[in-house]
Structure formats: C-alpha cells, structure tokens
Amino acid sequence: MMAIVMRSFQTAILCLVLVMFAPLSADATKVREVRSPGGITAWLVREPTIPLLSIKFSFVGGGSLDQPGRKGTANLLSGLLDEGAGPYNSLAFQTRMQDLAVRMSFNADRDSFSGSLRTLSTNREAAFELLRLALNEPHFEAEAVARVRRQIITGLIEGQEDPGTIAAKLWFATAFPSHPYGLPGKGSIASAKAITVDDLRVLLGKAMARDRLTIGVVGDISAAELGPLLDKTFGALPASVAIAPVPETMPVGAGGVKVVRKPIPQSQVMFGGPGLKRDDPDWYAAYVLNYVLGGGGFASRLTEEVREKRGLAYSVYSYLYPLDHAAVHMGGVGTQNDRVGEAMTVIKEQFALAGKNGITEAELINAKTYLNGSFPLRLTSSGRIAGLLLAIQRQNLGIDYLDRRADLINAVTMADIRRVAKRLLRPENLLIVVVGQPVGLTSSE
Amino acid sequence: MLRKIIALGFLSLAIAGFQAPAAAALFHPKVHTLANGMQVVVIEDHRAPVVAHMVWYKLGAADEPPGKSGIAHFLEHLMFKGTPKVPSGQFSKIIARNGGRDNAFTSYDYTGYFQNVAKDKLDLVMGMEADRMTNLVLTAKDVDTERAVILEERRSRTDNNPSAQWAEAMSAAQYLAHPYGIPVIGWKHEIEKLSRADALSFYRRYYAPNNAILIVAGDVEARAVFALAEKHFGPLARAATPPRQRAQEPPQRAARRLILKDGRVSQAGWRRSYLAPTRSAGASEHAVPLSLFADMLGGGTTSRFYRELVVKRKLATNAGAYYSSTGLDLGTFTLYATPSPGVGLEAVEAALDETLAVVLKDGLPAADLERSRTGLLAAAVYARDNLFTSPRIFGDALTSGLSVEQVEAWPDEVRAVTMDEVMAAGRAVLKITHSVTGLLLPEAKVGK
Numbered sequence: 001m002m003a004i005v006m007r008s009f010q011t012a013i014l015c016l017v018l019v020m021f022a023p024l025s026a027d028a029t030k031v032r033e034v035r036s037p038g039g040i041t042a043w044l045v046r047e048p049t050i051p052l053l054s055i056k057f058s059f060v061g062g063g064s065l066d067q068p069g070r071k072g073t074a075n076l077l078s079g080l081l082d083e084g085a086g087p088y089n090s091l092a093f094q095t096r097m098q099d100l101a102v103r104m105s106f107n108a109d110r111d112s113f114s115g116s117l118r119t120l121s122t123n124r125e126a127a128f129e130l131l132r133l134a135l136n137e138p139h140f141e142a143e144a145v146a147r148v149r150r151q152i153i154t155g156l157i158e159g160q161e162d163p164g165t166i167a168a169k170l171w172f173a174t175a176f177p178s179h180p181y182g183l184p185g186k187g188s189i190a191s192a193k194a195i196t197v198d199d200l201r202v203l204l205g206k207a208m209a210r211d212r213l214t215i216g217v218v219g220d221i222s223a224a225e226l227g228p229l230l231d232k233t234f235g236a237l238p239a240s241v242a243i244a245p246v247p248e249t250m251p252v253g254a255g256g257v258k259v260v261r262k263p264i265p266q267s268q269v270m271f272g273g274p275g276l277k278r279d280d281p282d283w284y285a286a287y288v289l290n291y292v293l294g295g296g297g298f299a300s301r302l303t304e305e306v307r308e309k310r311g312l313a314y315s316v317y318s319y320l321y322p323l324d325h326a327a328v329h330m331g332g333v334g335t336q337n338d339r340v341g342e343a344m345t346v347i348k349e350q351f352a353l354a355g356k357n358g359i360t361e362a363e364l365i366n367a368k369t370y371l372n373g374s375f376p377l378r379l380t381s382s383g384r385i386a387g388l389l390l391a392i393q394r395q396n397l398g399i400d401y402l403d404r405r406a407d408l409i410n411a412v413t414m415a416d417i418r419r420v421a422k423r424l425l426r427p428e429n430l431l432i433v434v435v436g437q438p439v440g441l442t443s444s445e
Numbered sequence: 446m447l448r449k450i451i452a453l454g455f456l457s458l459a460i461a462g463f464q465a466p467a468a469a470a471l472f473h474p475k476v477h478t479l480a481n482g483m484q485v486v487v488i489e490d491h492r493a494p495v496v497a498h499m500v501w502y503k504l505g506a507a508d509e510p511p512g513k514s515g516i517a518h519f520l521e522h523l524m525f526k527g528t529p530k531v532p533s534g535q536f537s538k539i540i541a542r543n544g545g546r547d548n549a550f551t552s553y554d555y556t557g558y559f560q561n562v563a564k565d566k567l568d569l570v571m572g573m574e575a576d577r578m579t580n581l582v583l584t585a586k587d588v589d590t591e592r593a594v595i596l597e598e599r600r601s602r603t604d605n606n607p608s609a610q611w612a613e614a615m616s617a618a619q620y621l622a623h624p625y626g627i628p629v630i631g632w633k634h635e636i637e638k639l640s641r642a643d644a645l646s647f648y649r650r651y652y653a654p655n656n657a658i659l660i661v662a663g664d665v666e667a668r669a670v671f672a673l674a675e676k677h678f679g680p681l682a683r684a685a686t687p688p689r690q691r692a693q694e695p696p697q698r699a700a701r702r703l704i705l706k707d708g709r710v711s712q713a714g715w716r717r718s719y720l721a722p723t724r725s726a727g728a729s730e731h732a733v734p735l736s737l738f739a740d741m742l743g744g745g746t747t748s749r750f751y752r753e754l755v756v757k758r759k760l761a762t763n764a765g766a767y768y769s770s771t772g773l774d775l776g777t778f779t780l781y782a783t784p785s786p787g788v789g790l791e792a793v794e795a796a797l798d799e800t801l802a803v804v805l806k807d808g809l810p811a812a813d814l815e816r817s818r819t820g821l822l823a824a825a826v827y828a829r830d831n832l833f834t835s836p837r838i839f840g841d842a843l844t845s846g847l848s849v850e851q852v853e854a855w856p857d858e859v860r861a862v863t864m865d866e867v868m869a870a871g872r873a874v875l876k877i878t879h880s881v882t883g884l885l886l887p888e889a890k891v892g893k
Contacts, residue, residue, distance in 0.1 A: 049492060050829050091756070094746045098816050101823030120826060147755060147762075150785050154762040157786070158712035163605060263709065266600035298525075298537035308534055311593025314601055334601045366542050373544015377561045379493040381831040 031389065031399055034217075036227035038235045042215035043389040043399070044223060047382060051121040053219030054382035055131075056390045057234075058114035060212040060324070063185040064246045065113075065203060072187020073195050073203050074108035076145075076152060080200065081106050081115075083144035086133035090144045093130070102127045104134065110181055111246075111324040112394070113207045118383060121220045124229070132233045135208060140197050152192050163268040163435040166260055167332075171270045171433045174258060175251035181326055209241040210234060216389030218382040249326045250274050253431035257444040260435045267340045267436030268332070271347070273429035275329035276420070278322040278395045284408050285416035286320060286329075286424055291367045292359045293350065293425065294318030294331055299370065301350050306333065312343045329424055341440015348427035355425030358418040372406045471825055471856070472835045475667035476849055477674070481683050482655030485674045486849065487667040488835045496567050496663030497833050499559040500574050501840040503658070504651040506629040507553040507691050507774070513643055515631020518551040519595055520644045524558065525549075526587045528580035531573060533587060543569060553625055554773045555844035561833070564664045568673060571659075575677035578652050581645075588641040596637070599630050607707040608714065611885045618701045618881045619718050622692040623774055653684030658843050660836040694720065694775055701881040706888050714885040715790050715797075718779045721874045723772035725846030731870035732770040733858045735778060738871045739768035740817035741809050742801075743780065747816065749809065753800045754782060760793050761785055773845045778874055790884050805875065808868050821859050 032044045066073045082097065082104055084090040097104060103118040104127075115135075119127035159165035169184050176182030186192070213234060217226060251274055276286045294302040294317050306316040318331035335343040359367075379385055392401050434441055477485045506517045527533035540547040545562035547570075560570040603609040613628050620626030630636070659678065661670045697720055724732040743750040743766030754764040764782040780801070784793045828834045842852045 047492065050826070052826060052830060054830075091747065091752070095816070098745065098747055098820055101819055103827075118827065120823060143756065147759070150759075151762045153786055154712055154783055161709045161711040264605045266597065266605045268605075296541060298534075299541040304534075307594055308590070311590040312597070314594055314598035334605075335597060336600060366538075370541045370544055373563060374541075374546055375544075376493055376495045376563060377544075377546055379495070380561075380833055383830070 032223060033399055034223045034226050036230040038231035040210065040230040040234050042217050042230055043393060044226060045218045045385055047218055048220050051220055053119050053121060053124060053221055054386040055117045055217050056386040057213060057215040058112040058390060059208050060112055061207055061243055062108045062112040063110050064180045065206055065243060069191060070195050070199050071183045071191045073199050074113055074207065075186045076148060076195055077200055077203055078106040078108045079148040080140055080144060081134040081138045083148065084139035084141045086137040090141055097130060100126050102130060104131060108185060110185065128229045128233050136236050140200055145197060149192060152186060153189055156186060156189050156192060163262060163264060167268050167270040167433045167435045170258055170260065174253045175431055176249060179249045180246065181323065206241050206243055209238045211240045214390055214393045216386040218386040246325045251328055254429045257432045257441060259438060259443045261437060262435050264436050265336060266334050267337050267434050267438045268334050269432065269434050270332050271430045271432045272328055272330035273431060275320050275322065275327040277327040282420040285412045285420040288367045288412050289417050289421055290318055290320050291371060292363045293354055302347060305346050305350055306343055312339055337437045338439050340434060340438035344441055351425045351427040355421050358414060358421045364414060364417065368409055371409050471829050474839060474849060477671045479654060479674060479679050481681060483678050484658045485671060486660045486839050487670045488662040489665060489667060490662055490832055491664050494564050494664050495561065496564050496661055496665055497559060497561050497836050498567060498570050499557055499660045499836050499840060501658045501660065501844050502556045502651060503656050503844045504556055505552050505554040507624040508689055512635060513639065514627045515636040516639055516643055516647050517556055518630055519639050520647055521549050521551045521556050522591050522595060523583055523644050524577055524581060527582050528576050529582060530576055551629055553629060555840065557840055571673055571677045575681065579681055581648055583641050583644060585641060592639060599633060599636065602630060607705060607710050608885060611705045611883055614703055614705060615716065615718060615881050615883045618703055619720060619777060621695055621697065623694050624691055625774065651686055653686055654678050654681045655683045656686040658840065660840055662832055662836040691774060697879045700877045703881065703883045704886060706886045708888040710885055710887045713784055713790055713887060715793050716779060716781045717880055717882040718777040719875055720879040721768060721776050721778040723776045724770050726772060726774045728873065731873055734862050734866040734870035735768050735874060736770050737814060737817045737862055738867045739766045739778065740820060741813045742766045742804065744817065749800060749804055754796055758796055759785055760788050760796050771841050771845050805872055811864060814864055814867060818859060822856055825856055
C-alpha cells in the first residue's frame with residue numbers, strides 16, 4: 001500500500017535548502033580535486049564498494065538568464081536536453097537511457113542550470129556519451145518542444161489552485177518586485193507559450209560555459225579514468241560566454257501581510273525577511289540560531305511552542321535561503337483558519353524573544369552537538385555526496401571545508417548569537433503571505 | 446522529459462514501486478530471532494560510520510478496530526510522549542542532542558520508528574526504543590494536544606487538497622469490505638473521538654517484541670547487534686498479540702465510477718485502479734509479472750501509454766501505470782492520465798481503453814520486456830547505494846507477509862519472468878468489474 005503518514009513533515013524546498021549547507025561526512029582526505037588533461041576540474045570521492053557512479057554539475061546563471069517576457073526558458077531547456085540529441089531522436093534517446101538503466105536529469109533554478117547523471121559502472125562510457133550529446137547536440141524537435149511545453153503549462157494550471165504554490169509565488173513577487181528572483185522559474189502560462197526554439201538555442205549558447213562549470217563525482221572510478229571522460233563530455237562547450245550581471249538585491253515588503261482568500265479549511269502561511277548570504281561573517285552564528293528557532297524540528301522553539309504546547313500545527317519551520325545575489329530567512333506554518341492569528345502571534349513572539357535575548361547556553365551546546373554529530377548522516381548515498389561536493393565548490397568553501405566545518409560551528413559564541421539575532425530576528429521585518437480564510441490576520445493594504 | 450511533472454503526485458508511488466527490488470542477494474542480511482519472538486535483521490554497510498536503527502511493528506491502519514480509524518497513526522505520534530525514564534516530549538530532543546535524526550511512519554500494514562545516528566549511539570537509541578515498547582505514559586493533555594496536531598495533519602494532507610480527497614474516495618470505492626478502503630490517517634469524525642483509552646488499549650494489544658522486527662543497517666557487525674538486541678529487547682515479555690484478521694473482499698462484480706468536481710481543482714485528472722494480487726495475497730504468481738507489465742504499459746517515456754497518448758495522439762501530458770507487489774492483502778494496479786489543455790477526459794479515457802485493449806489482445810514486443818527487466822534489476826543495484834533504502838525494503842516486506850528468503854529471491858524471479866506470464870497476469874487482473882474509474886474535474890465556472 002502506498003499511503004504512508006509520517007510524524008513530521010519536510011517540504012521539498014526544505015530538503016533542497018538543507019542540502020545547500022548540510023554537512024558531508026566524508027573526511028576531507030577522501031575528496032580529491034581532479035584536473036582533466038583538457039583543464040576541466042571536478043571534485044571526486046572514490047567509492048569502490050558499489051558498482052555505480054553519480055555525477056552532479058552546475059553552471060552559474062540558470063533562470064536569471066531568461067529574457068524579459070520569456071521567463072521559463074531555462075526551465076523548458078532543462079526538459080528538452082534528453083528529448084533527442086546527436087544521432088538519436090527523442091524516442092531513441094529515451095530508449096537508449098532505459099536500455100542502459102542510466103538516470104539523467106536537468107534543472108534550472110534561480111542561480112544555476114544543473115544536471116545529474118547516475119549510471120552502473122559497466123555502462124559508464126555510454127552514459128557519459130549520452131550526457132555529451134544532451135549538452136552539445138540537443139535537437140529541439142518540434143514534437144518534443146510542443147509536448148514538454150504542454151507538460152509545463154499543465155503544471156502551471158495545476159499550481160493555480162495549490163495553496164503552497166500560490167503563497168510562494170506571491171511572497172517572491174512581493175519581496176523582489178523588480179528582480180528576476182521575483183518571478184517563478186517556470187514562468188507564466190503566457191511566457192511559457194511565447195518561448196520559441198530560437199530562444200532555446202540562444203539560451204543553450206549562453207547557459208553552459210566551462211568557466212561557470214562546477215562538477216562533483218562519487219563512485220567507482222579513479223581520477224585517471226575520470227579526466228578523459230570530463231574532456232569528452234564537457235570539453236566542446238565554450239570556454240567562456242559573457243552574461244549580464246545579476247543585480248544585488250534584498251527582499252522588501254517588511255511588515256506587510258497579504259491574504260489570498262481560498263475556500264480551504266487550513267491556511268497556508270509563508271513568512272520571511274532578509275537573511276544572510278553564505279559568505280557573511282556571521283553565517284555560522286545565524287545557522288546555529290535558526291536551528292534553535294525553527295530549523296531543528298522537535299528541538300526547535302517554533303515546534304515546541306506552536307505544535308507541542310498548543311497543537312496549532314502539524315508543521316512549522318524556518319530556514320536560511322542564501323541566493324547568489326540576495327539572502328532570505330523564510331518560514332512556514334499550516335494551521336486551521338480560526339487559529340491563524342494566534343499561531344502568527346506565537347511565531348512573532350518567538351522571533352522577538354530570541355531577537356532580544358538570543359538563546360540559552362544549553363541551547364547553544366545542544367545545537368552544536370546536533371549540527372556536528374548529525375554530520376555523517378548526510379553520507380548516505382552517492383548522489384547526496386556528489387551534490388554536497390558541488391555545493392561546497394559553488395559556495396567557495398574550500399576543499400578543506402570538511403575538516404574545518406566543526407570548528408566553524410564550535411567557534412560560535414553567545415555574543416555572536418546575540419549580535420546576529422538582533423539583525424535576523426525582527427518580527428517587524430517579516431513579510432507574511434496567507435492563503436486560506438484566516439481569522440485574526442488581515443491584509444495590510 | 447520533465448521528470449518533475451511526470452513525478453508530480455506519484456512520487457510516493459514511485460517509492461512504493463521501488464520497494465519491490467528487494468534483493469537480499471545484494472544486501473546480504475544477517476538474521477536472528479530472540480527467545481521472545483522478536484526478529485532481528487542486520488545489513489552491514491561500512492561506507493560511513495553511521496547506522497539506521499528501525500523498529501517495525503506488524504500492525505498498521507488495516508488492523509484498527511471498526512470506528513477507530515486513525516488510531517494506529519495517532520498512537521505512532523503519542524509514542525514520542527514519554528516513559529518513566531524519558532520525560533514527556535524529550536525523546537526526539539535526546540536523539541537530536543546526540544547528533545541523531547528520528548521520525549516514524551504508519552501505513553496499512555506496518556508502523557515504523559527510526560533513528561539515524563553515529564554508530565556509537567546505537568546502544569543508546571536501542572535502549573530508548575525498547576523502553577517505549579512497553580513503558581509508554583500518556584497524560585490527558587498530551588493526548589488532547591496531539592489530537593489537534595493530527596487533525597492539522599489531516600487538513601494539510603487531505604482536507605485542503607481535492608486531489609487527495611479524490612484518492613481517498615477511490616480507495617473507499619475500491620474495497621467493498623477490506624479496511625484498505627479507510628484512509629491511514631483516519632476519517633476526521635473518527636479522529637476527533639479517539640481517546641487516551643483507545644490509544645493505550647491498542648498499544649497494549651500490539652506493542653510487544655513478538656509483534657516487532659528490529660532492523661539495523663550501517664557500520665556494524667551483526668553479532669554485536671544481536672547481542673545489543675538481547676540486552677535491550679531480550680528481557681521484554683511476549684504478549685498475546687491477536688492474529689491479523691481483516692475482513693476480506695467479496696467477489697467484485699460491478700465496475701465503479703466516481704466523479705469529484707471541486708472549485709479548487711484547476712487541472713483535471715483521470716485514474717483507474719484494479720483490485721490486484723500481491724506477493725502475499727490472491728493469485729500471487731501474478732505479482733512479479735505484474736511489476737513488469739506495469740512498467741511496460743506505463744512506467745516511463747518509452748512505455749506504451751506514454752508513446753500512444755502523450756507523444757502520438759497528444760491527448761494527455763502524462764499517462765502511465767503503477768503497481769506495488771508488496772502488501773499483506775489484495776492491492777491495486779493503477780492507470781492514470783493528465784489531459785492536455787483543452788482535451789476532455791472522455792477522449793483520454795477512450796484512447797487509454799483502446800490502447801489497453803490492443804495490448805491485452807496482441808501482447809507487447811519482447812524488446813520491451815527486456816528493457817523493463819533491465820530497469821528493475823538496475824534499481825536493485827541503485828537501492829544498495831542509499832543506506833536507508835535496504836532497511837525500508839526489509840521492513841516493508843517482512844511486515845507484509847514475506848520472508849527474508851522471498852525478498853532474496855526477487856531478482857531471480859524478475860529474471861525468470863516470461864512474456865506469457867506477463868500477459869497472463871495482465872489479462873487476469875485488468876478486468877473492468879474489479880475496477881474503480883475516477884474523474885477529477887474543475888467546477889464549471891458560470892459565464893465562462
């Protein structure tokens with residue numbers, strides 16, 4: 001039977017974001033920088049016990065490269081690279097992937113265009129060849145373009161009535177009114193319809209260049225074997241393509257409340273304000289602080305106050321969301337309409353309380369123990385480790401980061417927490433979006 | 446293709462399907478049974494210094510007393526409240542303070558608890574799990590607050606979501622007698638009345654070592670785990686756990702048809718489920734062939750449904766089939782489609798039925814069988830890559846009437862399946878009299 005109900009909840013976005021700054025348990029001695037004969041760099045963790053290979057890679061840019069009126073081009077591109085390339089039409093390409101049991105996927109997010117490949121070791125050469133073709137020689141057959149476009153539009157139609165999608169779209173549109181971050185990556189139905197094959201080709205020429213490429217590899221392969229495969233796969237991409245800089249920005253709309261009335265019994269609330277960028281000197285203090293506030297599940301103050309003491313919600317959480325050109329501190333809660341005002345009062349009180357007083361010594365110690373102790377639990381699959389190798393490189397944390405991470409967390413002091421709490425936890429900074437029929441909370445305009 | 450769209454809504458099903466590739470030949474489990482009947486399964490994996498520690502109870506939502514739907518899941522939540530040794534609300538906090546992550550889950554055939562921890566914490570978490578198997582303490586306030594939490598959980602999952610209500614209605618129509626027709630989380634009006642006494646009576650009846658399975662995967666030696674299990678679970682007494690007897694399905698003679706119309710639906714959907722055997726129930730010889738049939742019919746972009754409805758006729762943006770061969774009682778085989786913008790569900794259903802009729806009459810190409818076989822066997826290798834996958838596969842199987850040996854035999858069974866067996870399974874199971882067809886539709890908008 002498929003229905004499984006769990007005690008606690010994790011949103012997809014939460015998982016994604018956690019991966020971005022989650023720990024990798026491999027000790028740094030296992031991480032090796034591989035430089036191919038052609039000069040392409042990848043980080044490798046060799047794991048010989050299982051006959052497979054995971055590769056994750058990304059190019060800076062992604063959805064921020066979409067042209068005005070054509071939002072969603074990078075997303076459409078991500079759906080078309082494996083729909084016919086080189087000698088294979090769409091069906092032949094998909095059939096070849098299945099015959100080889102190769103898993104390949106692409107994704108465009110706000111700051112990057114990324115890809116993932118997983119293959120059995122025995123099919124390694126053929127898998128890399130398929131990836132090379134997808135990156136370098138995609139067809140954009142009319143049938144495939146029309147089909148994937150229809151799939152995207154269907155998804156957008158589905159999202160029109162989905163409370164979480166409505167809330168996220170409105171939050172980002174309000175917080176980033178004149179910045180690419182304010183637009184949903186999939187675009188609108190109108191923009192998805194407007195994108196042409198020429199748009200796709202123009203973006204293909206810009207989205208992937210070797211000087212914006214980062215690669216993480218985990219599996220049953222040596223550095224000497226990997227190098228030539230990297231050259232074959234990525235070597236023909238342009239060395240460098242100029243892209244327009246994305247302006248630095250911060251979320252606006254502090255103190256605002258936006259209510260979207262929908263006939264549902266439980267209101268979906270999204271709240272957030274300015275956060276810290278990943279290279280902020282106070283990042284680790286903020287990371288520890290957020291764990292205590294709303295990042296730590298049952299160990300967090302928000303879960304304790306909102307769920308455990310009052311039964312107001314199944315799920316309440318907060319997380320840091322550092323983008324390349326902005327930083328956000330977000331949270332969410334789902335609670336029955338009658339009690340939305342009460343839930344938000346409790347949440348704001350917790351922001352104010354920790355903003356004023358910081359956290360206790362015991363909370364600081366417990367947070368450090370968890371954040372360092374749970375570190376190895378991330379090393380549970382090749383794909384996850386490859387993703388972390390990618391994130392560490394993208395955030396310029398250094399190949400010795402894994403050795404330094406525990407010290408960085410342990411160095412956080414009560415004074416650091418108090419300083420960053422004053423900056424981060426200001427209830428008056430929150431922009432709140434509610435979808436439902438909330439009682440006790442009304443739109444600020 | 447766009448995997449995100451293809452997967453949407455069917456993620457959990459993909460996982461359910463994925464549980465099939467349970468290959469002990471790949472996992473090499475070591476097993477032991479304590480004198481009190483508790484089964485212990487260990488999968489050694491020395492890649493990282495961590496362990497997944499799980500206790501699975503052979504007890505799920507389908508074992509609930511009539512009128513008490515949701516009690517298995519409610520009790521699962523209440524198991525975190527406390528014991529004389531672990532104060533109320535402290536269980537997860539202690540795990541976190543030890544650098545671990547924990548959670549629990551309930552399905553029709555099982556209830557499971559897990560802690561993922563550094564290997565030197567195994568002794569601690571096993572002691573805590575053994576403690577709460579028999580020493581649970583519940584206060585009236587704990588019970589009242591947690592009931593409010595699970596009602597919010599139901600609102601999040603189901604009451605806010607017409608698509609989930611549609612799935613709930615389809616299950617209810619699929620099973621004429623069997624409790625698989627009742628939602629795991631429970632009906633709202635029954636959850637509201639669940640009491641402390643209900644929870645404790647359910648707990649005392651079913652939470653006992655003879656009704657539980659301990660599964661540990663990770664950087665451990667099996668013998669050391671067996672010794673720890675003796676230390677923590679060995680002293681616990683057996684209970685007179687009642688046998689699992691659920692109401693069984695009578696012959697199904699009438700095709701059922703459901704229409705859910707809701708103003709909150711923006712995208713129409715089509716689905717049909719057929720009552721189907723599993724490896725444990727009904728004509729179980731069809732189970733593994735059905736896994737291959739589902740994959741060929743609707744498992745991905747090369748499947749017959751996708752090629753015919755999505756690529757060729759362009760009537761749907763997505764179409765497929767899925768089936769899980771694991772389940773203590775009769776399960777389901779499901780077809781689904783999402784219509785293209787501007788296409789009615791009638792046209793989609795007609796094309797799907799026509800495609801299905803051709804397949805059932807003429808069969809499928811041999812190359813398709815080999816492709817699906819390759820995919821299923823590769824999934825078994827990929828399953829080894831995630832430390833947390835193998836304990837789930839064993840837990841799911843062993844609480845659903847399968848043995849370790851049957852799990853072990855799965856890849857060999859997949860290798861041995863013939864096209865004749867696949868087609869015989871498809872023809873035996875995909876009978877309209879055994880089916881529920883569901884249509885999800887937007888409310889017609891006046892003046893538009």
